[in-house]
Amino acid sequence: MSALAKIRETFRRDQVFDFVNKQDYSRVDTSHGQILYVEDVSVSFDGFKAINELNFYIEVGELRCMIGPNGAGKTTMMDIITGKTRPDQGSVWFGQNINLLKMTEPEIAQAGVGRKFQKPTVFEHHDIFENLEMAMAGNKGVWSTFRARLSSEQHDQIASVMEIIGLSDCAKQRAGALSHGQKQWLEIGMLLMQNPKLLLVDEPVAGMTHQEMDKTGELLTSLAGEHSVVVVEHDMDFVRSIAKKVSVLHQGSILAEGSMDEVQNNQRVIEVYLGE
Amino acid sequence: MFYMLKGDRGGQALLLLLSIAVVLVPVLNLVVPEGHALHVSTFTVTLLGKYLAFALLAVAVDLVWGYMGILSLGHGAFFALGGYAMGMYLMLQIGDRGVYGNPDLPDFMVFLNWQEVPWFWQGFDNFWFAMIMVALVPGLLAFVFGALAFRSRVTGVYLSIMTQALTYALMLAFFRNEMGFGGNNGLTDFKDILGFSLQSDSTRVALFIASAAALALGYLACRAIVVSRLGKVVVAIRDTEDRVRFIGYRVDHIKLAIFTFSAVLAGIAGALYVPQVGIINPGEFSPLRSIELVVWVAIGGRATLYGAVLGAFIVNYSKTYLTGAAPEVWLFALGALFVLVTLYLPNGLAGLSKKKEAAA
Numbered sequence: 001m002s003a004l005a006k007i008r009e010t011f012r013r014d015q016v017f018d019f020v021n022k023q024d025y026s027r028v029d030t031s032h033g034q035i036l037y038v039e040d041v042s043v044s045f046d047g048f049k050a051i052n053e054l055n056f057y058i059e060v061g062e063l064r065c066m067i068g069p070n071g072a073g074k075t076t077m078m079d080i081i082t083g084k085t086r087p088d089q090g091s092v093w094f095g096q097n098i099n100l101l102k103m104t105e106p107e108i109a110q111a112g113v114g115r116k117f118q119k120p121t122v123f124e125h126h127d128i129f130e131n132l133e134m135a136m137a138g139n140k141g142v143w144s145t146f147r148a149r150l151s152s153e154q155h156d157q158i159a160s161v162m163e164i165i166g167l168s169d170c171a172k173q174r175a176g177a178l179s180h181g182q183k184q185w186l187e188i189g190m191l192l193m194q195n196p197k198l199l200l201v202d203e204p205v206a207g208m209t210h211q212e213m214d215k216t217g218e219l220l221t222s223l224a225g226e227h228s229v230v231v232v233e234h235d236m237d238f239v240r241s242i243a244k245k246v247s248v249l250h251q252g253s254i255l256a257e258g259s260m261d262e263v264q265n266n267q268r269v270i271e272v273y274l275g276e
Numbered sequence: 277m278f279y280m281l282k283g284d285r286g287g288q289a290l291l292l293l294l295s296i297a298v299v300l301v302p303v304l305n306l307v308v309p310e311g312h313a314l315h316v317s318t319f320t321v322t323l324l325g326k327y328l329a330f331a332l333l334a335v336a337v338d339l340v341w342g343y344m345g346i347l348s349l350g351h352g353a354f355f356a357l358g359g360y361a362m363g364m365y366l367m368l369q370i371g372d373r374g375v376y377g378n379p380d381l382p383d384f385m386v387f388l389n390w391q392e393v394p395w396f397w398q399g400f401d402n403f404w405f406a407m408i409m410v411a412l413v414p415g416l417l418a419f420v421f422g423a424l425a426f427r428s429r430v431t432g433v434y435l436s437i438m439t440q441a442l443t444y445a446l447m448l449a450f451f452r453n454e455m456g457f458g459g460n461n462g463l464t465d466f467k468d469i470l471g472f473s474l475q476s477d478s479t480r481v482a483l484f485i486a487s488a489a490a491l492a493l494g495y496l497a498c499r500a501i502v503v504s505r506l507g508k509v510v511v512a513i514r515d516t517e518d519r520v521r522f523i524g525y526r527v528d529h530i531k532l533a534i535f536t537f538s539a540v541l542a543g544i545a546g547a548l549y550v551p552q553v554g555i556i557n558p559g560e561f562s563p564l565r566s567i568e569l570v571v572w573v574a575i576g577g578r579a580t581l582y583g584a585v586l587g588a589f590i591v592n593y594s595k596t597y598l599t600g601a602a603p604e605v606w607l608f609a610l611g612a613l614f615v616l617v618t619l620y621l622p623n624g625l626a627g628l629s630k631k632k633e634a635a636a
Contacts, residue, residue, distance in 0.1 A: 082522060109524035121519045123512040130508055135523045142533045145525070146506040194523060 028095035028112060028197055035060045035198055035228045041080060041090030042252075050076045051087065052252035058198065063224035065239045066232045068249030069272070074232040075118060077249070078200050082115045083108045094198070110140065114191030118202040120183035124176030128167055128186060131175050132158045135190035158193070164222075165189040166215065181212035188219065199229045205238050217242045280499040286582030286626060287499055291492055297324070298488050302481045318477050321484050322552050327592050328487035329549040332494045334572045334584035336541035339498050341570065342579035343507065344534055345514030346431075350439030351542050352566035353446050354414035356556065358543025360450075361413055363463035363556040364397060365406035366474075370467050383465065384458045394456045403470055410547040411540045418539030419532065426528040426535075431517070440563050447561035462557025469551055480552070487548045491585070494541050498581055501534070510534060511579075571610065575617045577624025586625055 010017075028035065036058040043051045051073045058064055068074055079085035081092055083105040092100045100108055109115075123131050136154060138144075150158075162168045165185040170178075175186060184204055191199055204220065205213045213235070221242050223229055233239050239246060239260065246263045248255045256266045263269055281287050301324065304316040333355050340346045372379040376386040381393060399405040421442060425435055453459035472479040501507050512520050513527055521527050550556045559565070569588075576587020591610070598606045621627055 104526075105521045106524045106526050109522050115522050117519070117522075121516050123508075123515055123519065125511055125515055126508060134505065134509055134512060134520075137524075140525045142506065142526075142529050145509060145530075146501065146504045148505040190523060 027097075029097040030060050030095045030197075032096060033059055035062075035095055036081070036230075037091070037093040038077075038081070039091050039093075041077075041087045041092060043076065043080065043085060043087040049252055051080065054090070054249075054253050056247055056254055056257070058228050058230060061225045061228055063221060063229045063231070063242065063244060065243040065246045066230060066249055067234070067236070067239055067246060068255075072249040073252040074249055075202060076252075078115060078202055078232065081108075081200060082113060106140070109194065112195065112197040113200065114194050114196030114198070115200045116184075116187050116191055116202055116204065118206070120180065120187050122175040122178075122183050122186050122190070125174065127172050127174055128162065128178075129158060129171045131186060132161055132189055132193050135193040137193065137195040161189045161192050164192065165219065181208045181216075184208070184216065185219070192223070196227060199223065199227050201229060201231045203233055204231060205233065205235055213238055214241075278496070280496060280503050282503075284499065284582070286580060286586075286629070287495065290495065290582045290585055294488050294492050298485050301484060305481055306477060318480050321477075321480050323596065325480070325484035325487045325552045326549060327589050328484070328491050329545045329552070330569070330572070330592055331585040331588040332487070332491045332545040332548070333542050333569060334576065334588035335491070335494055335498055335581055336538040336545065337569055338573045338576075338578060338581055338584035339501070339541075340535055340538045341573060342581075342584070343502060343514065344510045344531065346531070346535065347436045347570065348439045348535075348538075349436050349563065349566050349570065350441075350443035351538070351569060352563075353439075353443035353561055354418060354539040354542035355546040355549070355569075356443075356446070356450075356558075356560035357414045357417065358410045358546030359550040359556040359560060360457060360463065360546075361400070361406055361409040361543070362547035362550045363466075364400040364457075365403060366466040366469060366551060367463050368393075368397070368401040369469065370465065373467055374465065382458075382463075384453075384461065384463075385456075388453060396456065407547070410543050414543030414546075415536050415540040418536045422532045422535040423528075426531045429528075440566070443561050443566050444563050447558050447563075450558035450561060458557070460558065462555060462559075463550075464555040464557075466551065466554055474551055474554065483548065483552050487552070490544055490548055494544070495581060495585070497537075498541075501537075502581065506530070568610070571614050573624075575613060575624055577621075577626025580624070580626040583624050583626030590625070 034057045038054055038056050041051055041054045042049065054073070054077065066074055066077075076085060080087050081100060083100065083103055086101065094100050094108075094111060094113060098111055100113070103111065123134065126134070133150065136157070138148070159168070162171060165188060167182060167186060167189070175183065178186060188201070188204070201220065205216050208216065217238060220229055220231060231239075231242070243260050245258065246260050247257045248263055248266075248269050250272050255272065256263050256269045258266075281291070301316055301321060304314055305318060305321050308315045333351065336354075337348065337351050340348050340351075367382045370382065374383040374386075376383050378386045381390065385393065400409070425438060430438065449455055450457050450462075451460055457463065466474055468474055469479065472482070474480075501510070509520060509525055509530060513530060517527055546556075546560075568591075572587040572591045573584045574587070575591055576585065577583025591613070594609065594613070595606060598609055617624060
């Protein structure tokens with residue numbers, strides 16, 4: 001944005017200054033049924049358009065699968081939603097009232113967007129219980145973190161999440177010693193501890209056995225409804241087993257959207273991705 | 277009350293030893309007559325006091341390096357700033373007993389033909405003002421430096437080099453006479469503190485006790501941080517910074533808080549060091565000194581806190597011994613010690629006991 005454009009934006013006459021009208025991150029307004037609005041978003045890296053006028057909406061409680069060939073912009077899309085990358089243009093709103101593009105990563109996480117990385121990322125030197133404890137929703141300022149003590153309800157909450165992700169038996173085990181699949185589940189558990197309204201899950205079944213995949217599928221479907229879930233995945237069988245609605249990403253924009261069958265029969269999708 | 281020491285056997289041993297030393301050393305020095313086999317000389321008391329100050333400094337470094345993963349090669353700067361603040365107070369206590377006998381100006385200012393004490397020396401004749409500055413000046417520098425560095429997410433080697441540059445720049449600045457801190461010679465020729473002569477045995481013993489108390493309190497404070505949830509998050513930042521950010525912690529704030537706290541501890545250590553050795557000069561800012569203290573922590577064992585104390589004592593005792601017995605060997609010995617520990621004891625000396633525990 002040029003300096004002039006920035007000044008114009010600052011002095012727009014149809015709205016008050018940001019510091020007068022502070023965003024309230026604590027409550028997401030989803031009265032119109034949508035939890036995430038991604039509109040007209042573009043970003044380029046050194047001239048390469050990673051995301052190109054991307055538009056999509058996620059409904060409350062929906063489980064959406066995003067598929068697409070390598071380099072289609074799936075991870076970049078997640079980076080934009082979680083505040084790691086700033087788009088060149090477009091808007092990303094969480095509910096109707098929270099503008100994600102003006103927030104930092106921790107603020108976005110606090111507002112209720114949880115993210116699982118492509119590579120399972122847990123705190124390897126801490127045990128499972130501690131991993132979940134750190135992720136727990138609450139005031140995460142320096143002083144309150146220093147003074148934090150676990151209440152019995154919080155204990156129960158951690159126990160119930162360990163139940164959900166199937167790791168109840170090994171609360172005191174170091175996360176670094178877990179298997180690949182268990183780490184993936186632990187990371188999903190850490191997201192759940194944050195009480196997120198929207199879960200972004202990047203390749204949850206990469207490197208998993210079939211049994212583990214089935215278990216992950218069950219886990220994700222059970223989470224939808226209470227939370228909105230966006231799953232980015234390569235594995236078609238897995239996507240078919242869990243997805244109601246699928247979006248196909250290609251060269252940074254949505255190529256097709258619909259049920260798995262519709263998408264698979266879409267001529268353009270067959271050309272770029274599924275076919276041959 | 278000492279909940280933070282639960283399960284920390286090294287820390288329990290350290291506090292026990294400190295309490296014994298605080299009782300025993302003064303008795304052996306002041307009560308047991310000189311010439312008696314059990315008499316501890318005042319020289320030894322001061323030496324031990326100096327080691328205690330170094331140990332506190334090592335604990336401060338261990339907190340940011342061992343736990344948070346920030347390899348600071350500039351902690352000597354915070355130590356020296358705390359030392360200078362104390363030195364300025366001591367300088368103004370000399371009064372007309374200096375070589376030039378000027379009641380208002382310290383000797384080096386008379387020598388430089390200055391007419392009055394510069395503005396930034398104002399207030400340092402008050403002990404409590406000086407003590408506040410001991411914590412405030414290093415803390416403020418760390419806060420400003422950290423705020424800039426952590427906000428722009430400078431990490432790893434780049435951050436280490438910047439801390440190194442920071443202490444080097446301060447060294448060059450303090451070497452200059454115009455800075456008003458005594459230039460090359462620094463501040464020395466101290467006479468008394470709070471009205472007590474620095475040469476007397478009882479003052480030396482009091483400084484020793486103060487150092488032991490500061491180390492104990494500093495250790496407990498660091499330990500309280502380490503066992504809290506904040507401490508867990510700090511270690512998590514060391515291991516996977518991105519994950520911490522995406523579960524909603526302001527990583528830059530946490531880093532800044534810990535870094536500043538550590539700098540304040542280093543400053544206090546410096547303030548205890550200066551009256552015991554009787555001099556502070558820009559050599560304390562030299563990058564070599566900062567690297568040396570990282571070596572103490574590495575040898576003692578990172579991320580254990582008591583290991584840092586152990587390392588500070590062992591390396592400094594060897595230094596005292598070797599620089600007396602065979603001065604030319606010292607640097608080689610330090611290098612060899614560092615290489616050997618890195619190769620065979622990656623967790624330092626504290627790692628030895630852990631290995632035994634794991635094997636048992």
